[in-house]
Amino acid sequence: MQICRCDVNIVHHLPMVPYIPTRLLKGLKVIPVLILLYLILYYLLVRFPDLERPRYRPQRIVNYVCPSSDHGQEYEHYETFSQNESALTESRILVLLENVLSRHGRLITHMLNASKCPYKIDTFSKNLPLLTTSTHGRYSTIIIENFNRYLNLPKWNRQLLDKYSQDYKVPIVSFLPGRAQFFSNSKVRGMNLTIWHNQKALNIRFSPSSIIPYIARPNVILPFPVSDGREWTLFEDSINFESVVVVEDIEGKRRAAVIRDKGSVDGVEKIIFGHNLTEWIIGMGFIDALRWSTKCRCGCHSLDRFIQIDIDDIFVGARGTRMTSDDVEALIQSQDKLRNRISNFSYLLGYSGAFFLHGDDLEDEGDRMIIEKAANFMWFPHMWKHNHPQDHNESFLESTMIMNKQFGEMNNLRVPFEYAISPQHGGVYPVHTALFNAWKKVWGVKVTSTEEYPHFRPWGKRKGFIHRGIEVLPRQTCGLYTHTQLFHLYPGGIKKLTSLIEGGDLFWTIALNPISIFMTHQQNYAHDRLAPYTFENVISFLECWTRFRLRWEDPISVADRYFHLFPTEKNPIWGNPCMDERHRSILPPTLNCSNLTLPNLLVVGPQKTGTTALSSFLQLHPDVSTNRILENTFEEIQFFSGENYEKGFDWYRQLFNNGSSKIVMDKSATYWDSTEGPMRAFALIPFAKIVVILHDPILRAYSWYNHLVARNESIVRGLSMEDVLNGDTPAAKKIRSRCISGGRYAHHLDRWLQWFPPSQFHLIDGSELKENPSEVVTNLARWLQLSPFDFQSLIKFNPKKGFYCKIVSGHSSCLGASKGRSYPPISPILSSRLCSIFHNDNIALHKMLLNHNFPVPTWLSSSLNQC
Numbered sequence: 001m002q003i004c005r006c007d008v009n010i011v012h013h014l015p016m017v018p019y020i021p022t023r024l025l026k027g028l029k030v031i032p033v034l035i036l037l038y039l040i041l042y043y044l045l046v047r048f049p050d051l052e053r054p055r056y057r058p059q060r061i062v063n064y065v066c067p068s069s070d071h072g073q074e075y076e077h078y079e080t081f082s083q084n085e086s087a088l089t090e091s092r093i094l095v096l097l098e099n100v101l102s103r104h105g106r107l108i109t110h111m112l113n114a115s116k117c118p119y120k121i122d123t124f125s126k127n128l129p130l131l132t133t134s135t136h137g138r139y140s141t142i143i144i145e146n147f148n149r150y151l152n153l154p155k156w157n158r159q160l161l162d163k164y165s166q167d168y169k170v171p172i173v174s175f176l177p178g179r180a181q182f183f184s185n186s187k188v189r190g191m192n193l194t195i196w197h198n199q200k201a202l203n204i205r206f207s208p209s210s211i212i213p214y215i216a217r218p219n220v221i222l223p224f225p226v227s228d229g230r231e232w233t234l235f236e237d238s239i240n241f242e243s244v245v246v247v248e249d250i251e252g253k254r255r256a257a258v259i260r261d262k263g264s265v266d267g268v269e270k271i272i273f274g275h276n277l278t279e280w281i282i283g284m285g286f287i288d289a290l291r292w293s294t295k296c297r298c299g300c301h302s303l304d305r306f307i308q309i310d311i312d313d314i315f316v317g318a319r320g321t322r323m324t325s326d327d328v329e330a331l332i333q334s335q336d337k338l339r340n341r342i343s344n345f346s347y348l349l350g351y352s353g354a355f356f357l358h359g360d361d362l363e364d365e366g367d368r369m370i371i372e373k374a375a376n377f378m379w380f381p382h383m384w385k386h387n388h389p390q391d392h393n394e395s396f397l398e399s400t401m402i403m404n405k406q407f408g409e410m411n412n413l414r415v416p417f418e419y420a421i422s423p424q425h426g427g428v429y430p431v432h433t434a435l436f437n438a439w440k441k442v443w444g445v446k447v448t449s450t451e452e453y454p455h456f457r458p459w460g461k462r463k464g465f466i467h468r469g470i471e472v473l474p475r476q477t478c479g480l481y482t483h484t485q486l487f488h489l490y491p492g493g494i495k496k497l498t499s500l501i502e503g504g505d506l507f508w509t510i511a512l513n514p515i516s517i518f519m520t521h522q523q524n525y526a527h528d529r530l531a532p533y534t535f536e537n538v539i540s541f542l543e544c545w546t547r548f549r550l551r552w553e554d555p556i557s558v559a560d561r562y563f564h565l566f567p568t569e570k571n572p573i574w575g576n577p578c579m580d581e582r583h584r585s586i587l588p589p590t591l592n593c594s595n596l597t598l599p600n601l602l603v604v605g606p607q608k609t610g611t612t613a614l615s616s617f618l619q620l621h622p623d624v625s626t627n628r629i630l631e632n633t634f635e636e637i638q639f640f641s642g643e644n645y646e647k648g649f650d651w652y653r654q655l656f657n658n659g660s661s662k663i664v665m666d667k668s669a670t671y672w673d674s675t676e677g678p679m680r681a682f683a684l685i686p687f688a689k690i691v692v693i694l695h696d697p698i699l700r701a702y703s704w705y706n707h708l709v710a711r712n713e714s715i716v717r718g719l720s721m722e723d724v725l726n727g728d729t730p731a732a733k734k735i736r737s738r739c740i741s742g743g744r745y746a747h748h749l750d751r752w753l754q755w756f757p758p759s760q761f762h763l764i765d766g767s768e769l770k771e772n773p774s775e776v777v778t779n780l781a782r783w784l785q786l787s788p789f790d791f792q793s794l795i796k797f798n799p800k801k802g803f804y805c806k807i808v809s810g811h812s813s814c815l816g817a818s819k820g821r822s823y824p825p826i827s828p829i830l831s832s833r834l835c836s837i838f839h840n841d842n843i844a845l846h847k848m849l850l851n852h853n854f855p856v857p858t859w860l861s862s863s864l865n866q867c
């Protein structure tokens, strides 16, 4: 024990030195050496980062050179058009394709979309689509993908098409590309036209004497097209035709690659292309042909092209990717160069102040240089820390915007316009209203832009809209992204970039949009400076081949110009953000796509046909639900057809988050005859089933009249329906149109069919619904693939009401007093008058139903024979 205590004491008095093996001690001597090495490396790599990240000197890439042309002379033979000339037809274009999946068909529709031309696609079948309404032609131009199909049409269809073209002065635009056959020539039957198949085309140019070239500058010679194989069809000169595009064949003989048939032989004007749209020069001819054939109702803008180039992310970006002072100088020079070619041009620079001086030494010097030269540019605010607005609430957004604003003020960044851009488009679309509110409060923002509305792809379909008083312009991409700084690393190679410029997407973006707003990033102006190269060259290409006048205008004026040109875009069209991958990634956290419920069944009307009865009967099925009723909505929510649409996607979707039924229904009978209804519905719920009740329009009109009488509306007080039909006061006309216009079924059904495929429609005969509702609803439930349900025992005739009613808890429960009124039966005189009013529409409806294999209601078959 003693020994033990003693040992303890000894240990207490020893100094606390840990045991270190000698080997380790030797090793520790290396530490100062390592520290020294680290310091040297730090000094070299961090203080002189250029050693770590090589800076690329700007590459010299050959600039675009315009081939030979007699540029001095301006040829302006293009036609101008008056409104009267176009009055015979609607502006829509009919596109007849080989099949809906045809590749060339996709090119045609891409061009039409990007030119914002309305069109309808059809394929060749036994019957031609309906070409006329009772008053006018349905189409301003007929595009036929393959001219051979036109030449080989059955006699009856060919006569019908030619007659339509002659009567309504509607030209045919078509294509005759090379055939699989070997080099040969042939005469086209009935056209006095000799064509040469499978040719090479050289020295291609637009003819200065043709009336077609408008955007295209005649007499600029393209020695070789991009693909110079033998896929051209060439036409021999003839007095019956005007050569639009002239070429030389391999023997140097002059031929035409595009001709205008003046219709001198058969009265049918045509433009025939000897190549498809894969050649950009043919594409230009196509755009000009559309302008001419639609009599300036498609692609008919002035020759002014407004170009805005935004440079986002100033001060943002990883070290080694940012601009140096040399790049800043080069940016100023590039701006000066562009100013000589785009009148009033200025780059617009968007800054995020939080990252000022966050680069390496050279880049920090660049940052300081930008501030020093700030007055050379116009500025707009990006977000302070490049924040994604959709992730933040209004007060956070406001406070960070204020910080960015203060940074700009301290550094004299001139923000002359109420224009701002959100990083990665977050919050602009899909809309995050907090961003719009904060922008307005802090910066008074009036205009912004996004490439996400309605979708990023295809670029040709981007649009603008106005939300909370802020005008949102469509923004275009030019093929440059934050990572594209070096020519040799350009995705797809430098050839890809030049192909965008020389007749590719970038060229077409400017050619087809009167206003183009491009997004670039400061990185595209560093290293190889891809952006200045890209824009300077696309401008050269445009100057060479087109007659455009290139201009710059401030974003506020440009936005006014845009919505003046495209007023129908002012109101946003709400889409389902959960159906777009890019949109899903920029959603506010309040929207959870996994439990989003939207209707999959629309009962669209028409009004007064029994829509309320149908929807209440269908809801007897346990797997059918409908919207919640809000205090300020009436019986129907009428989202797609009225003011509620302005309340937006969020408002609408919240009305349906009340269950998980198989069928979620929105019954709003006003959708039927709403001009925008079908398009809006398709944008949000493209897979929804559509139910339409076709009740005799005579009885429907009479029901409307009696509705007004029952409500004691002053306009009908003391007046019979005949009096109302005779009245010519504005109020009487309004009532008449309410009674009659919804009953022009062919007209409205046609509009729905422009959006939804026939397979999504279920048409119900209104008389059958009245007489035998349980069978009608059972059929509907079957079509909706609902489980079998005994409707018959729950829908019984109520003699007192005179209509079928639901049985609820053993009692008859009828619709309210406003549905199924009793009033005197319609007089034979009124009935026959209404019969003749609807006669033409009923004929058109009958044709349309047969065309689409829809059932024909019994009242329709008999009414055709009656009036």
Ligand SMILES: Nc1ncnc2c1ncn2[C@@H]1O[C@H](COP(=O)(O)OS(=O)(=O)O)[C@@H](OP(=O)(O)O)[C@H]1O
Residues within 6 Å of the ligand: 606, 607, 608, 609, 610, 611, 612, 613, 669, 702, 703, 704, 706, 769, 770, 773, 803, 804, 805, 815, 818, 819, 820, 821
């Ligand atoms: N079972 C049943 N009960 C009541 N009413 C029935 C029924 N079946 C069809 N109808 C006919 O429906 C007409 C009203 O049509 P809607 O419901 O579409 O009208 S509304 O547009 O929603 O106001 C209504 O028009 P009126 O008779 O003029 O009142 C009825 O004729």
